[in-house]
Each structure stands twice: as C-alpha cells, then as structure tokens.
Amino acid sequence: MKNLLLFAFAILTFFPLHAFSDEPITNGEDLIRQMNSRYADSWYKHLTFKQNMFRYKNDSLVRNEIWLVAYSAPSKLHIRYNDFSSGRGWLVVNDTLYSFNHSKLIGKRPRLHELVILGYDVYAADPAVIIPKIKAIGFDFSQVEIVEIKGKEYYQVGDYNEMCFFVGKDDLLFFGVRRVDENGVKETFYHKYKEFYGKQVATEVQYYENGQMYLYEKYFDIRLPSCMPADFFTPKLFNETRW
Numbered sequence: 001m002k003n004l005l006l007f008a009f010a011i012l013t014f015f016p017l018h019a020f021s022d023e024p025i026t027n028g029e030d031l032i033r034q035m036n037s038r039y040a041d042s043w044y045k046h047l048t049f050k051q052n053m054f055r056y057k058n059d060s061l062v063r064n065e066i067w068l069v070a071y072s073a074p075s076k077l078h079i080r081y082n083d084f085s086s087g088r089g090w091l092v093v094n095d096t097l098y099s100f101n102h103s104k105l106i107g108k109r110p111r112l113h114e115l116v117i118l119g120y121d122v123y124a125a126d127p128a129v130i131i132p133k134i135k136a137i138g139f140d141f142s143q144v145e146i147v148e149i150k151g152k153e154y155y156q157v158g159d160y161n162e163m164c165f166f167v168g169k170d171d172l173l174f175f176g177v178r179r180v181d182e183n184g185v186k187e188t189f190y191h192k193y194k195e196f197y198g199k200q201v202a203t204e205v206q207y208y209e210n211g212q213m214y215l216y217e218k219y220f221d222i223r224l225p226s227c228m229p230a231d232f233f234t235p236k237l238f239n240e241t242r243w
Helices: 002-014 028-039 113-125 128-138 235-240
Strands: 046-057 060-072 076-081 089-093 094-099 103-111 144-149 150-158 163-167 174-181 183-194 199-209 212-223
Touching: 028 128, 028 144, 028 150, 060 174, 089 235, 094 235, 103 235, 113 128, 113 174
Parallel strands: none
Antiparallel strands: 046 060, 046 212, 060 076, 076 089, 089 094, 094 103, 144 150, 150 163, 163 174, 174 183, 183 199, 199 212
8 A cells, every 4th residue: 555655646746746736628718728737847938040931822832931030939020021121021020010021110000920929928927928919819718619620629718710729638738729700711730840959849830811821830849948038028129030
C-alpha cells in the first residue's frame, strides 16, 4: 500500500494537476480557459519567421512575395513586406493597426486581430484578458458544438451561418475562423503545426473566399527568441526596427 501511495504521488508530481483538469466544455469561456491551461507552461511569448505569401485569383497565382514577421504576446505584431528596406508593412499594438508605405505612417485604426488573438494570445496570456477581446470581435460564446472536418473533430464556437471559430477537440490547437456576410463566406485555416523546442507552431495558413483559396502563407526560418525589445512594436521606430 505504501508503494502504491508513493507511486500515485510521483505521478501527480510529474503531471501537474491542471493536466487532468479538462472538464466538459459547454461555452466559449470554458474552451478558452482549457486552451490556455493545456499550453500555458509550454507556449512561446515571442516568435519571428519569414512567410512565403502566394496570392491567387481564379485559381491562378498572381503574386508571390516574402514577408518578415515578429510577434510578441499579447497582440503585438510587426510585418514587413519583402525586406526591411521596402518601407512597407504594418504594426498591431494596443489593439490598433498602423499601416506604413514609403517608410511613412499612412493609416491608423482600431483592430482586434482575431487570428493573432485566437492563434497565439489565447495560449500565452491570461484568459481574463483574452476572453473579453474575443467576445468584442463578435463570436457568440453561448454556441458550442463538436463538428467533424476532414475526419477530425473540432469545437465550433459561434454561429456557423454568421461567425465562428474552430479548435481541435483533442489537441485544443486553434484551427480557423469562418465569417459570413453579404459578400459571401470567408474562411481561414491553420495547418501543419510543428514542434520547435517542444512548442507548437502552425507553419501554413490558407485563406478562402466562397470556397476558393485566394491566399496561402508558408512559414520558414521560424525562431522563438526568449525576449523581444518593445521598440519592435513602437510606430515611430518602424523604420529602424530589425531582427
């Protein structure tokens, strides 16, 4: 009996209690909390990568370019088109989007970036901060069901005929979003999660409009720095930023 108790204690010590805390998910809040609980100890706070961006029209490739991307939790994103000398790109910081062209700020507007929040922030930041943001975007947290897509089960949160997002039922990894409006259906899906230093990173993103893919992003040169300067996300330092 003593040996059994010692074995049980060792198991609980090796596997944190929150690893066994998954409970039935009945609303969006439950799901967000479980996503965070599953990965909070192993997710990254900072990420840089290059993305090969392919833009399509009527199934034909019309443009291909490389973008440089830096992310820092929560909700900080810096994107450069082609290279640092192009003077083109944008920042997301403090839920605001800053657009740059010819090395000058050309636009600024509020932006809750749902892909950044659901694909990255949800695992790295306090759910108490993230949940209100997701609700503010417009997802109905009271609607949750399990659906099957290409043989895999996902949680679907929201109204499929208006706006919803999908999360893997077993791995709790963000899969995609769907929006329906007067112009039709837009969907975005994250694919090919790979481990980098034991951390999960989606390496491909596909964008669809009315069932046709119009944008495909493939990530490479993926790095997970231990820290990232705040200057990377300071609009007035956009032109000086390098990583």
